[in-house]
Amino acid sequence: PVGSVILGGSVPALITSWEWPDGCVPFYKIKPLGKKFAKSFTEAGSPGHIYRLVYNALEQALRLPETTGAVDPRLTLDGAHHFLLPAFFETLDSLHRTKRNFSLVIRSYGSDGAAVSDALRAWAEGAHPTVRGVTSLAPCASASWRAEYADDGSFTLRPQASDGGVVEAGRVLSESAAVTMMEAIGDPPSRPRATLCRDDYSWWKKHACMPSSGKPLWLTLGDSSAHHLFFDDNIHNDANDSIVAVRVRESAEAPFAAATGEATRRLHGICLVRCPTLEPILRTSWFLERIDAAEREREKRFNTTAKQLSLLEAC
Structure with a gap:
C-alpha cells in the first residue's frame, strides 16, 4: 500500500x-x-x-534539484520537473556498476520515442543533474524501429524515420531476427546498448486491447540465455485486457505463437511487471527490487522447459 x-x-x-x-x-x-x-x-x-x-x-x-542551475532541456519538459523518472536512470547506472550484462529496449505506442531517445542520450552524455551516465546507452539513429503486425498475426520490425514513420527502403526484420537483435548485449558486455521500438497500437486497439495483440515479449522454451523482463504501467491482472503479448516458440527455429491472456497473467512477476508509476517516483530502488524479485521467481518457477510449460498450459 x-x-x-x-x-x-x-x-x-x-x-x-x-x-x-x-x-x-x-x-x-x-x-x-x-x-x-x-x-x-x-x-x-x-x-x-x-x-x-x-x-x-x-x-x-519529480522536481529538479534547485542547486544545479540550468538543466539540459532534453531532460525536462517544463524546466522544473524530470521528464523521465530518476529511478529509471538509477536502475541503469546500478546495473552497469554491478557489471550486469543487459540491453535496454524502450517500447512505446505513442509518438514520444524521439523525446525519450533525446533524454536517454542526454543522460548517457553525463548531462543528468543527479545520476551518472552510461555512455554506451546513448541511442543511435539506426536503433529506432517501428513494429507492425500483418493480417495473419505475424510480426516484423522496420527502421523508423525521424518523423515516426517507417523507412520504406530500410531492411525488414522478421520476428526471429528482431528477438536476436533485442537480446544482444553490448560488445563487450561492459557496454550495454539501447534500442527503441514503436509498437503497433492500431493492431492492439483493433483487437479490443487483448493481451495477445499487444507489445510482444518473446520466450523460447528451454532457453535461459536471456531473461526478458517487461515493465509497463498498463499491464493488468486481467486475461482480457492488458498491453503485453507473450509470444512463445518451442525452439530458435520454430515460429512464435501468442500465449493466452490467462498464461500472460500467470507470468507476472517473472517476465512482465506492472509498474504503478507512483512507486518508483517515491522509491528510486523500486525497479531494482522488482528485477531481483523477478530473477528469484524465474529461478524458482520458470527455469526448466517443464516448469515453463506448466505455467503456460495451466489455463
Whole structure:
C-alpha cells in the first residue's frame, strides 16, 4: 500500500499490489468514473481528492534539484520537473556498476520515442543533474524501429524515420531476427546498448486491447540465455485486457505463437511487471527490487522447459 506514511491512518492507503483485495475493483474499471476523473483524480470534487497529499509528494519528488542551475532541456519538459523518472536512470547506472550484462529496449505506442531517445542520450552524455551516465546507452539513429503486425498475426520490425514513420527502403526484420537483435548485449558486455521500438497500437486497439495483440515479449522454451523482463504501467491482472503479448516458440527455429491472456497473467512477476508509476517516483530502488524479485521467481518457477510449460498450459 502507498500513502500510509504520507496520509496517516485516516485515509485508506492506495493499493498498488498485483492482486485485488476482496470486494475491490480498480477505479478505472468503473467506466463512468474513470472517464470523468482520469485527468483530475486528486482535484476538488473528485473521489480521489483524499489522496491530494500523495499527489503533492509525487510532484515534489519529480522536481529538479534547485542547486544545479540550468538543466539540459532534453531532460525536462517544463524546466522544473524530470521528464523521465530518476529511478529509471538509477536502475541503469546500478546495473552497469554491478557489471550486469543487459540491453535496454524502450517500447512505446505513442509518438514520444524521439523525446525519450533525446533524454536517454542526454543522460548517457553525463548531462543528468543527479545520476551518472552510461555512455554506451546513448541511442543511435539506426536503433529506432517501428513494429507492425500483418493480417495473419505475424510480426516484423522496420527502421523508423525521424518523423515516426517507417523507412520504406530500410531492411525488414522478421520476428526471429528482431528477438536476436533485442537480446544482444553490448560488445563487450561492459557496454550495454539501447534500442527503441514503436509498437503497433492500431493492431492492439483493433483487437479490443487483448493481451495477445499487444507489445510482444518473446520466450523460447528451454532457453535461459536471456531473461526478458517487461515493465509497463498498463499491464493488468486481467486475461482480457492488458498491453503485453507473450509470444512463445518451442525452439530458435520454430515460429512464435501468442500465449493466452490467462498464461500472460500467470507470468507476472517473472517476465512482465506492472509498474504503478507512483512507486518508483517515491522509491528510486523500486525497479531494482522488482528485477531481483523477478530473477528469484524465474529461478524458482520458470527455469526448466517443464516448469515453463506448466505455467503456460495451466489455463
